[in-house]
Amino acid sequence: MNNLLLKNIIRFVLLILVQVFLLNKMNLSGYINPYAYLLFILLLPVNINRSGLLILAFFTGLTIDLFGNTLGLHAAATVLLAFLRPRVINLFFSNIEFTGDDEPGLPIIGVGGFFRYALVLVFVHHAFLFFLEIFSFSNFPDTLYRIIFSTLVSTLVIMIIVLLFTRKSK
Amino acid sequence: MRSLFALLWKYQFFVLFVILEVISLLLVVNSYSYHRSLAVNSTNDFTGAVLEVYSDVADYFSLRKVNKELIEENSILRHQQVSSFLFTDTNVVYRDSLYRYIPARVVSNSVNKQSNFILINKGSRHGIQKEMGVVSAKGLTGIVTGVSEHYAYVMSMLHQNSRISARIKKNGQLVNVIWDGKNNLLGEVTDIPSHVILSRGDTIITSGNSLIFPEEILIGTIMEQKISQNKDLGTASIQFATDFNSLRFVYVIANMMKEEQDKLINNQTDE
Numbered sequence: 001m002n003n004l005l006l007k008n009i010i011r012f013v014l015l016i017l018v019q020v021f022l023l024n025k026m027n028l029s030g031y032i033n034p035y036a037y038l039l040f041i042l043l044l045p046v047n048i049n050r051s052g053l054l055i056l057a058f059f060t061g062l063t064i065d066l067f068g069n070t071l072g073l074h075a076a077a078t079v080l081l082a083f084l085r086p087r088v089i090n091l092f093f094s095n096i097e098f099t100g101d102d103e104p105g106l107p108i109i110g111v112g113g114f115f116r117y118a119l120v121l122v123f124v125h126h127a128f129l130f131f132l133e134i135f136s137f138s139n140f141p142d143t144l145y146r147i148i149f150s151t152l153v154s155t156l157v158i159m160i161i162v163l164l165f166t167r168k169s170k
Numbered sequence: 171m172r173s174l175f176a177l178l179w180k181y182q183f184f185v186l187f188v189i190l191e192v193i194s195l196l197l198v199v200n201s202y203s204y205h206r207s208l209a210v211n212s213t214n215d216f217t218g219a220v221l222e223v224y225s226d227v228a229d230y231f232s233l234r235k236v237n238k239e240l241i242e243e244n245s246i247l248r249h250q251q252v253s254s255f256l257f258t259d260t261n262v263v264y265r266d267s268l269y270r271y272i273p274a275r276v277v278s279n280s281v282n283k284q285s286n287f288i289l290i291n292k293g294s295r296h297g298i299q300k301e302m303g304v305v306s307a308k309g310l311t312g313i314v315t316g317v318s319e320h321y322a323y324v325m326s327m328l329h330q331n332s333r334i335s336a337r338i339k340k341n342g343q344l345v346n347v348i349w350d351g352k353n354n355l356l357g358e359v360t361d362i363p364s365h366v367i368l369s370r371g372d373t374i375i376t377s378g379n380s381l382i383f384p385e386e387i388l389i390g391t392i393m394e395q396k397i398s399q400n401k402d403l404g405t406a407s408i409q410f411a412t413d414f415n416s417l418r419f420v421y422v423i424a425n426m427m428k429e430e431q432d433k434l435i436n437n438q439t440d441e
Contacts, residue, residue: 021224050183058190066217069287072197083187133284
């Protein structure tokens, strides 16, 4: 149990550092900013208390907001992601039995499964984030392009991190 | 009443979701208006100090470029020294200084959002206040919107609420400069009277009407005028003088007469 808590605290700190110092400084084609900090929420145990999940998501988003002076923006989008996470897991992995502290990571749901799971949730997060940021539908095609492209880049970065840091246990 | 609580408890997940979203959205909406963003912002010494560690390291990689820019700026300033002028008149008039320039280093900066902010390493302890203007060596940069003891957030010109009162240098016409959120090199000049014909390269400067910026600070140069037949006021695209993506050092402008000017304006509106 303590092991689990420690693991998640370390993961939280590392992902926030990577996000703030590395990814937020990247400028792909002018306005693409990958958001890999979502991996923290994605990898929380499946059987976590759902209200706890929401509160963790809120504070994760708020931490990112504090470093970017975007108060509330990432908090709102990350809470939405956390709200939909149990539904998406039910939808995709209803045939898998998660027990104890199982994380929805590569060893259990596989590379393809994790890719689908991450892609859908990152897309929802980015769609909400970018529409909230621009606060209008006036530039719809432009915003849509940003959402789709950013979702692909963020998911790619998340996949790279997960593939690098998953211990191959066989 | 008890059944209401029972109901709320049953749907606690959904209720909590709604509560957290409402809190977040309130924070977001507050930051959208320029005046409210002066009241609600997340400027604080902790995140400032963390971000400064990064820029301490990153700045080493751009020392050569920064040096070159500083030398260029120095040469411009030397040209303005008293000794650079040939005096034929001995009656030199000394005036009280109207603007003070506080140098600051950029700690964190973004150009890829709809609302971009620049974090600088000077704060209230160094005399920085909200609504002070910020310029780079090349031109206008933004306005201070949040101040903590050692750091300040500057609303970049690359912000959807940024609206700078400006003037077309060649004919003195008043216009406004905004940003359409698309490209970090280009802004938009609005409210151009339809009879004014602009050509590529025409200079846009600050108007000096806002009390925030002195007159005649370079904002940028015209790229292309968009002529519309049915409107009285046209627009044009403008290339910013400041390169926001490589910003390292800026100056915060303190208007020494702002208090007096504000008082006068307030008295005027009270009557």
